[in-house]
Amino acid sequence: MLNRTTIAAIATPPGRGGVGVIRLSGPQSYAIAEALTQQSLPQARFAGFRKFYDASNEIMDEGLVICFPNPHSFTGEDVVELQGHGGPVIQNALLARLLELGAIAAKAGEFSMRAFENGKMDLVQAEAIADLIDATSQAAARSAVRSLQGAFSSKVNTVLEKLIHLRLHVEAAIDFPEEEIDFLADGKILGLLDEVASSVHAVQQSARQGQLLREGLQVVIAGKPNAGKSSLLNALAGVERAIVTDIAGTTRDVLHEKISLNGLPITLTDTAGLRETGDIVEKEGIRRAIKEIEQADLLLLVYDLSQCEDPLQLAQAYFADHIEPKRLMLIGNKCDLTGSTAEMTDLNGFRHIRVSAKQETGVQALIDAITAHAGFQPEEDTFIARTRHLDAMKRTQRYLAEAREQLVVYHAGELVAESLRLAQNALGEITGDFSADDLLGKIFGSFCIGK
Numbered sequence: 001m002l003n004r005t006t007i008a009a010i011a012t013p014p015g016r017g018g019v020g021v022i023r024l025s026g027p028q029s030y031a032i033a034e035a036l037t038q039q040s041l042p043q044a045r046f047a048g049f050r051k052f053y054d055a056s057n058e059i060m061d062e063g064l065v066i067c068f069p070n071p072h073s074f075t076g077e078d079v080v081e082l083q084g085h086g087g088p089v090i091q092n093a094l095l096a097r098l099l100e101l102g103a104i105a106a107k108a109g110e111f112s113m114r115a116f117e118n119g120k121m122d123l124v125q126a127e128a129i130a131d132l133i134d135a136t137s138q139a140a141a142r143s144a145v146r147s148l149q150g151a152f153s154s155k156v157n158t159v160l161e162k163l164i165h166l167r168l169h170v171e172a173a174i175d176f177p178e179e180e181i182d183f184l185a186d187g188k189i190l191g192l193l194d195e196v197a198s199s200v201h202a203v204q205q206s207a208r209q210g211q212l213l214r215e216g217l218q219v220v221i222a223g224k225p226n227a228g229k230s231s232l233l234n235a236l237a238g239v240e241r242a243i244v245t246d247i248a249g250t251t252r253d254v255l256h257e258k259i260s261l262n263g264l265p266i267t268l269t270d271t272a273g274l275r276e277t278g279d280i281v282e283k284e285g286i287r288r289a290i291k292e293i294e295q296a297d298l299l300l301l302v303y304d305l306s307q308c309e310d311p312l313q314l315a316q317a318y319f320a321d322h323i324e325p326k327r328l329m330l331i332g333n334k335c336d337l338t339g340s341t342a343e344m345t346d347l348n349g350f351r352h353i354r355v356s357a358k359q360e361t362g363v364q365a366l367i368d369a370i371t372a373h374a375g376f377q378p379e380e381d382t383f384i385a386r387t388r389h390l391d392a393m394k395r396t397q398r399y400l401a402e403a404r405e406q407l408v409v410y411h412a413g414e415l416v417a418e419s420l421r422l423a424q425n426a427l428g429e430i431t432g433d434f435s436a437d438d439l440l441g442k443i444f445g446s447f448c449i450g451k
Contacts (some may be wrong), residue, residue: 109447225273
């Protein structure tokens with residue numbers, strides 16, 4: 001165990017509640033808890049009723065005490081949980097008393113970081129704790145649980161074992177050049193290298209789905225006033241979230257709605273209608289709309305089919321810098337007024353979908369198109385993943401490609417070995433085998449206090 005201080009924190013959210021939990025972790029946890037309760041502690045993993053005393057021996061509160069001895073605890077240290085009443089005043093008073101008795105206030109994520117440092121979990125599993133707490137959908141929660149249980153780590157470690165095995169072959173070829181067989185040229189190392197690269201790609205594809213589940217998609221609805229943008233937001237959200245009127249310019253600010261479409265978390269943003277205006281308030285709304293458009297993962301350009309407008313010309317006029325098929329979908333609204341059917345077609349490489357937001361015709365086809373556009377195809381074994389995981393795998397792939405070039409083109413064993421070493425380091429960053437202190441501080445600093 002690396003830490004010698006004892007930390008304490010309130011583990012339950014701020015506010016009123018029936019029960020409030022305070023956690024202690026460290027070598028003095030038992031002694032501090034005994035001083036607080038003025039009584040011996042219950043046996044490990046059994047709840048015992050105790051009174052909690054202040055410095056004047058007055059009863060502050062009463063509740064349950066549960067002890068978890070090292071190394072069989074969440075952090076790998078001696079841990080004590082105090083379950084008292086959930087009012088903020090009494091919880092803060094109890095925490096202050098624990099600090100008087102020798103504990104120090106835990107930093108954000110410090111309990112999880114100690115669990116990582118003490119070998120109770122790897123970095124992916126530690127991150128999955130925060131992801132499970134922050135999950136915005138059932139699918140994201142299930143994926144976070146799978147990562148917490150080691151599904152992602154297992155896949156990464158399997159690839160790491162293959163990579164280490166490959167490095168052994170290359171090092172052997174370098175160390176024994178006098179052998180009659182040229183190991184670098186016999187095809188075996190190239191085959192192993194391609195197998196490792198294929199395995200990394202497979203894990204990357206699964207991780208991409210996990211990243212979508214964790215981070216979701218930023219979808220912005222934009223277009224001229226009265227095109228039906230707010231009606232479309234309401235239809236997609238399934239609730240009357242935005243005000244809808246026949247008056248142009250009703251929406252003057254951005255409106256965010258977090259929803260789930262086919263299991264994919266979506267932040268849906270309705271924006272002010274894009275047009276020239278002298279209204280100061282509306283101008284500010286349009287400025288904010290443009291800012292949202294610049295940050296969107298996907299733009300839905302909504303236009304009124306009954307006005308016989310060219311959506312590509314509208315796109316060119318309003319956001320020329322963002323016209324690309326991977327970021328823009330064309331939504332022809334009010335098909336019920338034109339007598340046209342709701343359908344999806346291709347328009348110069350862009351997805352073009354006719355809908356009626358008011359009648360909710362074609363909305364499910366639009367939902368399917370959005371999730372397909374994002375490449376979202378969750379599987380039963382999808383695990384949660386983060387941007388840093390994908391970045392580490394991209395660097396791993398780059399080093400493997402360099403190793404392949406050094407092997408096939410230059411036949412340079414030492415350079416192959418170095419590229420493979422860098423690939424192993426990059427992949428090992430995912431589980432924490434190779435992690436800088438500043439990275440760990442950034443990761444755990446984003447956790448809740450008390451976790």
